[in-house]
Amino acid sequence: MGITSHDVARLAGVSQPTVSRALRDDPRVSMATREKVKRAAQALNYVPSEAGRTLSTRATRRVGVIVTDLTNPFYPHVIAPLHDELSSLGYRMMLITERSDEAVAEEKLLDQSMDGVVLATATTDSRLPAQLERRGMPYVFLNRDTGRAGDFASVVDNEGGGRLVARELVALGHRRIAGVFGAANTTTGREREMGFRLALAEAGVGLPEDRVVRGAFEYDTGYRALPVLLDAAEAPTAVFCGNDVVAIGVLNAALAAGVKVPDDLTVIGFDDLPMAAWEVFRLTTVRHDLQELSRQAARLLVRRIAKEVDPAGERLVLPTEFVPRATHAHAR
Template identity: 60%
Template sequence: MSEATQQRVRNAADALNYVPSEAGRSLSTRSTRRIGVLVSDLANPFYPYLVGPLHDELEQRGYRMMLLTERSDDALATERLLDHSIDGAVLTTATTGSALPDALRRKQVPFVFLNRIDGRDGADSAVVDNERGGRIVAAELAELGHRTVALLGGSTDTSSGRDREHGFVSGLADAGITLPAARIRRGPYDFDTGYRGLTELLDADPDLTAVFCGNDVVAIGAYNAALREGLRIPDDLTLIGFDDLPMASWEAFSLTTIRYDLPEMARAAARLLVERLTGETDRSARQVAFTPELVRRGTHAPPTLRRAWRV
């Protein structure tokens, strides 16, 4: 097509206020250029920090992000992720018993796990080394001299909850410290899990000196429960979180926590999926695992003897 003809087409498009139709393009390209991203609850501060860099990386590579925010990923399987309205999916809320990954495999819809995996082979993933993170916390508490410790962990049907707990329990055992079942509480990664869980733990054992929390949101819930009970952090109780969300560094909390490169983990997931969609790789499932480290702030200290504070 000559330059003159091209210019006449552009002029006509401008006069008609023409906007290219992605739906029309998809009929010929058989590609929607849309990626479905499944999260469980945007009220949880963790997900906005994950979704932002994910969106930016996908947009840079020419894809639009469609955010799906229902609480049950299985309920979405037949409605959105399998109706050919997307090219691929990013799963951030997978559980070990989820049926959705297998449904996507059967429909040959490419997907990538971000943050959690389902524990089966055959899919790309971008995750943090959760077990190592749990071991780091255990080693820190043992070195500080804590022996009466507890865990406010995530659900064991999530790979993150399972692996963080396993690493923590194993790390304590290496230091000669036993973590009895009575000092473990599990639940969703939310404020209430930390708030209610710490209250229950303190009811059962007022001499508790340290708690490892499954993530920063749980830790902040536990922090608030401790303040309600008149405990001083860290003088009376050490709290350590996981994820290093921006709020963890707020002066109101100054939370000691496990850090990893959360934005880069999200971007890595986007790259893995796009490479799979564009045929840039024909390799079997790839995993990008990020290394955790301890960020020492103001919620950890050696244990101190204190008088019973409950009546």
Template identity: 50%
Template sequence: MAATSKDVARLAGVSQPTVSRALRGHPSVAPETRRRVEEAARALDYVASERGRVLSLRKTHRIGIVVSDLTNPFYPHLLAPLHDYFKQAGFRTVLFTEQDEDGPTIEELADGSLDGIVLTTSLVDSPLPAALMHRDIPFVFLNRESDATADSAVVDNVYGAALVGDLLVELGHHRIGAVFGPRAASTGRDRETGFRRSLSKHGRSLADELAVSVPFSFSHGRAALGTLLARSEPPTALFCGNDVIALGVLDGAVELGVRIPEDLTVVGFDDITIASWAHIGLTTVHCDLDRLARTAGDLLLKRIADPDREHVRSIQRPHLVLRRSHARLQLPSSPSKKEH
């Protein structure tokens, strides 16, 4: 249906290879020939077939991005900068979702349709990374832990979560609770580790009944708040595994009539855009997700260019952003003193 380089060749009175060379700016094409070819191409609305080019060049200039759930407001913060980075580098973005056991198969990723892959979502026991490694398919972990034999761009989650622990202790809280992310995700696990470690350092600990692990989702955060507030001694401060969970908690608080921060301090992690909205004012741990994503893109393209280079693990140090969802513990005996 669409014109091919052969059609252009016939019209311009040259051979097919000459068309290819002329349109790609190869120097060994005479100016007059090039002109004729370009004119013929224009006349036929010719666009070189990506299908043919890809087979011939053995490069697709396509990157697969695996996210867990597009409706989760966290992922656009990674997807958007990744897409833009790859676009300006001449690569296209193919989207994959991996929701509970039902992600892309290794065959889908290894069929030669992708030059590289960004894994944003892999659970720690996902078979995908090992399978990709085994087949020498370039990939990078983004916001996920990796062993030494893969590239990765991550936030120092242990450090960031410890900042929150320090903050809550400093604010005078004793009944401290947590809605951690899933242990099967390195972000969930590491943030739990860092938070617990910080409390220990201060001689505190997390009561078992005040700590839960839930998926990184709004609705699970919402539900978790109800669970924790039903304890005999409910928490006065809550660390959430990420901002999306925290937003769920804040939402539940409105429903349950819990005042933030007077009745409950809530702290998140990631600092997604919504956290900074005036309604929300979520105190959280800021990660530069744009930079994190671009770093991952950069690592991946370098790996594609040189499959044998050293593996790099880029770690970003996050910092606290104090907004309005935290407060000093209000002792029943003394007047409140809100801090921020």
């Protein structure tokens, strides 16, 4: 007969349930006890049975994370802390990548092989959240949600960030202002544009449609947008971009067109990815805590799995701050 968790429990001087919790790094077990149990398991060459654990608890301790845009540099910076936080809570993360939420095969999520799901690239028109609700699968939104009441989400104060940028540009004397915003079916795109527009309107500054471009949060969106904006009846002196990746596309297009940043054109991004601070960019942007965005999503999902949340929903919103670097200047 093989070594069991009961044998490990006897050697470590703890109960069998404590062994199970300690070996999955449950934070409810002290670090000293976890180390003692792991030493006992190692001494006995004990390997936990994941299948047995699943049958006994009806939980897999696995969480799926759906990302449909792995080419975007934003996502590695939120996936890594999400993985670490889930691990600290005793869960394994499984990354699911498809071109769209609709392309995610239902059997990957709804065959009871996971305890919950993080939706990292949701759109407002996705049918996936409703499918998960019907199957009773706990899920949370990370970064983007549906914008409707009842969401469980970890998001950023996108509208507030947009307002910060608009007020800064107005204070710098800019009046011919443009925006390269995210897609209309994303809450990040809508909310950042809305905050930006509202603050400009409060200052009496217009944002005509010929100085607005919307698209995916990608480098190409920014690179292709700038020539269009420069051809407008009145070329802008400042451009607010939906995220840092789009802003970098605008910076490169400006270099190609011989437009000097920030002398001829102010460019401002959003997110403050680590690359935004590189000397080659020194991008002025809007910062929020990328790691905490992920950590609080992980904690929220685990609480939802444990049914420790208000069924009416919970939307956790992180604050933003303006980060001045080298791509903004007074209007000339």
